[in-house]
Amino acid sequence: MRHENVKNYCLGIESTADDFSVGIATFEGEILANVISAYVPEAGGIHPREAAQHHSQVAEKVVAEAFEKAEISPKQIGVIAFSQGPGLGPCLRTGATVARAIATYLNVPLVGVNHCVAHIEIGKLATQARDPVTLYVSGGNTIVSAFDAGRYRVFGETLDIAVGNCLDVFAREAGYRQKEGMPFGAIIEKLADKGRRYIPLPYSVKGMDMSFSGLLTAALKLLRQGKHRIEDLCYSLQETVFSMLTEVTERALAHTEKPEVLLTGGVAANKRLQSMLQSIAEEHGARFCVVPKQYALDNGAMIAWTGVLAYKHGLTVPVEKSFVRLKWRLEEVEVPWVQQT
Amino acid sequence: MGTTNLGSDRNDAVLLKKGAEANLYLREWYGRRVVVKKRISKKYRLSELDKQIRTYRTIHEPQLIHRAKKAGVPTPTIFLVDVGNAEIYMEYVEGKQLKKVLNSMPVETRWEICGCIGELVGKLHRDNIIHGDLTTSNMILTPEGRIVLVDFGLGEFSHELEARGVDLHLLKRAFESVHFEFAEECFRRVMDKYAQIVGFEEAEKVLEKVREIEKRGRYVSERRKID
CATH class of the missing domain: 1.10.510.10 (Transferase(Phosphotransferase) domain 1)
Known part of the structure; x- marks a missing residue:
């Protein structure tokens, strides 16, 4: 057991979508545990109710495992953080219920964390980035943001579906099934590696915003024609969407002149996207940072760490006011722990 | 000698702005002060896609600028469009x-x-x-x-x-x-x-x-x- 009597640990619960995860962080920013349990649908996309059922079934086990990994006792927890939004209602509520129960039982404060802020903060913690332009890409979000005047401002985002969603649906329609440890994005990446021929797809950048739904429709149409190799289709899909993401990130970088580019979120694990962003970072004399794999997907560690930052600035929430916020936008969140540079 | 450069009479371009998709150069061109907008090839993009995007935008931008002027909207005057080099020569707007x-x-x-x-x-x-x-x-x-x-x-x-x-x-x-x-x-x-x-x-x-x-x-x- 570490430091028996000091209550300077934060337990974070993440449950916005298909993952239920618990992380434990020290107040200094050391991640002691990050246990993730993924709900894998039988077929189709995430069913919110089924995902929530999965979360409530595994909650106890995941929390216990996190304490085991961290080698601390519940009595040493000084604050509980949970992802308060944005996300799927039933999933968020399950995580929030677990968080409220533990906080009440241990009689410690509760902190509601914005999921998007957490993805940025864990990326900054892990890579030591100080003031980056962030590209946050996942199954639910596609955001280009940078800090200005107290908040993470959104410079560009998707006008319709998230880029991860676009890739997931394509892979699913192509007949692939995701497995634990092999998400759709990884399947597409592997296939794309063997692609040789570029098939033109709609390239849709509008100012700093992007649109992926028309592109997905076009890609699915080509898929159903059955005239192209699946490898070439994945290759073309990846090249097109990643070029769009990179172009918008580069515009934000040129506009803000920030010293770093941070890639975070589930799609950050993609090597091709990493190399594209690396290229624009070098072009603009910025340092390229990518979130480590274990913190790329939704995870409790990022909630725990962001919880520490918020707690240190007194941003706790009473249990009776800790309702979830399904549509909580990134730029609505005050982040007093970030200093203007 | 690679591609012909229609626009060059002297190599005296000054980089005005390094943008995300294009560089803007200020230069003297046949006695005139012009801005050259050059869409640069992006290393991160596939060459086919890169060519497609740059060519499309180099052709369409001057058309739009011209039509905007007809609509009564002040825009820079276009002097030359060099599609091969993805360059647009236009008026330098003071301001x-x-x-x-x-x-x-x-x-x-x-x-x-x-x-x-x-x-x-x-x-x-x-x-x-x-x-x-x-x-x-x-x-x-x-x-x-x-x-x-x-x-x-x-x-x-x-x-x-x-x-x-x-x-x-x-x-x-x-x-x-x-x-x-x-x-x-x-x-x-x-x-x-x-x-x-x-x-x-x-x-x-x-x-x-x-x-x-x-x-x-x-x-x-x-x-x-x-x-």
């Missing part, structure tokens, strides 16, 4: 980027300027021209107090309400991200003048579209009611 001065100017001036923006965007839209990147970085305030619109690289010709809506949505977003203290009043002023150009009924339709686009965005607290 300041609006982005850099809008926040610090007196209230009345800002009011004037925003009205002017609304008028220009209205004229574009009336003629089915979509700018595609309406930010205050792409507006030059000349010493005489005129606004000149530049960078039509992401523009298009479209008569669709959706395109006009997205165009104004981008402008609103630009206000919110860079001029957040005055975003609301600036945009309202823009729309007032816009309405005078395109007609109030039309302006209301576009504004309704802007609201719809906002609600379509992710995590907007107010959703459209399902009727």
Whole structure:
């Protein structure tokens, strides 16, 4: 057991979508545990109710495992953080219920964390980035943001579906099934590696915003024609969407002149996207940072760490006011722990 | 010798601005001060895709700029389009980027300027021209107090309400991200003048579209009611 009597640990619960995860962080920013349990649908996309059922079934086990990994006792927890939004209602509520129960039982404060802020903060913690332009890409979000005047401002985002969603649906329609440890994005990446021929797809950048739904429709149409190799289709899909993401990130970088580019979120694990962003970072004399794999997907560690930052600035929430916020936008969140540079 | 360079008489270009998709050079060209916009090849992009994007934008931007002028919107004069090198030679517009001065100017001036923006965007839209990147970085305030619109690289010709809506949505977003203290009043002023150009009924339709686009965005607290 570490430091028996000091209550300077934060337990974070993440449950916005298909993952239920618990992380434990020290107040200094050391991640002691990050246990993730993924709900894998039988077929189709995430069913919110089924995902929530999965979360409530595994909650106890995941929390216990996190304490085991961290080698601390519940009595040493000084604050509980949970992802308060944005996300799927039933999933968020399950995580929030677990968080409220533990906080009440241990009689410690509760902190509601914005999921998007957490993805940025864990990326900054892990890579030591100080003031980056962030590209946050996942199954639910596609955001280009940078800090200005107290908040993470959104410079560009998707006008319709998230880029991860676009890739997931394509892979699913192509007949692939995701497995634990092999998400759709990884399947597409592997296939794309063997692609040789570029098939033109709609390239849709509008100012700093992007649109992926028309592109997905076009890609699915080509898929159903059955005239192209699946490898070439994945290759073309990846090249097109990643070029769009990179172009918008580069515009934000040129506009803000920030010293770093941070890639975070589930799609950050993609090597091709990493190399594209690396290229624009070098072009603009910025340092390229990518979130480590274990913190790329939704995870409790990022909630725990962001919880520490918020707690240190007194941003706790009473249990009776800790309702979830399904549509909580990134730029609505005050982040007093970030200093203007 | 590689590609022929139609534009070169001397190599005296000064890099004005290293943009995201293009570099702007200031140079003397046959006795004239010009800006050369060169779309640079992006290493990160596949060469086919890279060529396709650069060629498309190099051809379309001057067309849009020309049509905008016909619509009564001040834009730089185009002197030469060199598709092979993805270069556009155009007039150097003296002035300041609006982005850099809008926040610090007196209230009345800002009011004037925003009205002017609304008028220009209205004229574009009336003629089915979509700018595609309406930010205050792409507006030059000349010493005489005129606004000149530049960078039509992401523009298009479209008569669709959706395109006009997205165009104004981008402008609103630009206000919110860079001029957040005055975003609301600036945009309202823009729309007032816009309405005078395109007609109030039309302006209301576009504004309704802007609201719809906002609600379509992710995590907007107010959703459209399902009727």
